[in-house]
Amino acid sequence: MSETDELTRKARVKRPSFKSKKRGLSKDRWILSYADFITLLFAFFVALYSISIQNAGDDKLISETLEGIFDAVQKSIKPISIGDPTTNDPQSESMFEVDPAESEDAELPGVNAPESSSILFNQLSQLIANQLDEYSSAGLISLSEDKNWINLDLRSGLLFDTGQYELTNDAVAILISLTEFLKQFKYPIIVEGHTDDLAINSSQYTTNWHLSSERASSVVDEMVFRGIPPEYIAPIGFSSFKPQVRNTNEFAREQNRRVTLKISKTDNVGVYDLLFK
Template sequence: MNKMPPKTSRNKRETFSSSKNNNASKDRWILSYADFITLLFAFFVALYSIAIQNAGNEKLISDTLEGVFDAVQKSVKPISIGEPTTNELQSDSLLEIDPAESEEVEEPKINAPDSSSQLFDQLSLLVENQLDEYNSTGLISLSEDQRWINVDLKSGLLFGAGEYELTNDAVAILIPVTSLLKQFQYPIIVEGHTDDLVINSSKYTTNWHLSSERASSVVDEMIFRGMTPELIAPIGFSNHQPQVRNTNEFAREQNRRVTLRISKVNGESVYDLLFK
């Protein structure tokens, strides 16, 4: 009697094939869902495009829609958002902007021949009227020579001991001073000075580092307040340019300072002043 071959192997193949087909059919919804999301995105882009047609973005709208439906671009070009105009565009020339016309109007620079003496007079009034409490205690002093106007700011007013971050008083002083100086076209060198004591800090290895950091902090604040970056630069002198001998603590307090040295010669930049 012939025995029938076992059906176990064939049954396994049929079961595996059926399971594979079922899994494939279960995942087909992902394709439909992706198509639906793409079309929905395109629909909202079209609605948004129609809403801003009056803003003069027709060419950009057309390019954006082509990129969405042709699936050529990897990302949609941004459309500028602004107040829609109520009047119709009279000509295409209105879309073109001359770079010279788009530049912001800068504050006028005072370049009169006697403007350096005018600046010194205005600084004197500023110190006398707004900063008198610091001037009367010797924390701020003003002087000039043939080439420079000097504004001395004591470090005890500007920084904490062994620090370079500006205090609140320092910021309050630099705001009106910068507001005045940025009206003139004079290069400014910001000097950092320390006393002769060996520095004891984990942040700095020498007084060179500390004096440079302090000068840089003042420059950063003045640029933040509107000073032209090309017209100002920091430099650290460590303890090598003292005002008085470092014989006691009072003398050392006088030597710990930041000095704004304002040139009396107009220039395009500090670099031109120093090296040309």
């Protein structure tokens, strides 16, 4: 190969172009500008959202929302309960709104003794302390007294499975203890069934009236079987129309789902005679 041919071959070899590289680097610089623009736009809308919340007066919600955005942590914000309020208007201070956070500082339901309690109330309190203290301490059993009645509240979660009326094993054991004590006396007992305000979702029951009545009847059947005279006890279902607290959250609804044993202070009188004569 001649020297001329060799020079021609080398001239044909494509050498890297510095300008082409420079153009390649410049080609993608728009991404940085675009990213900066999107970041600023995002911050702008976050600021607008924060201002709108602040106008509503919820500074805590602002703080939680901003922390969740910038730290990429999903915050759990307490939901607002939307729906129809309970149909029963509060008639006394006992009807109040409760929240799980507030319950930590409040006393758990238990024995609420009046200033001057009856002998039966004191004896029943002692029975609960000796045999059922575990349930009372957990807020599953509570006892109170007024002028005419002693009220023993039993949480539905303690007595029944969800949406059912058959008594659990714990429920039977509790009712045996209570019946052994109460059958010594002849005080009329009304067993009330209560539910929350949520519509029932069951093929077995059409309304909460049915469920509350069935649950009260199950307790009465067990107590009659254990020795309470049938003429001294009767069931009644109130559905969701006698709540203890407002049905604003699940914690409150759990308290409203209950069975109440109302023990009259008038002895030697049957339930029918007490109510209708």
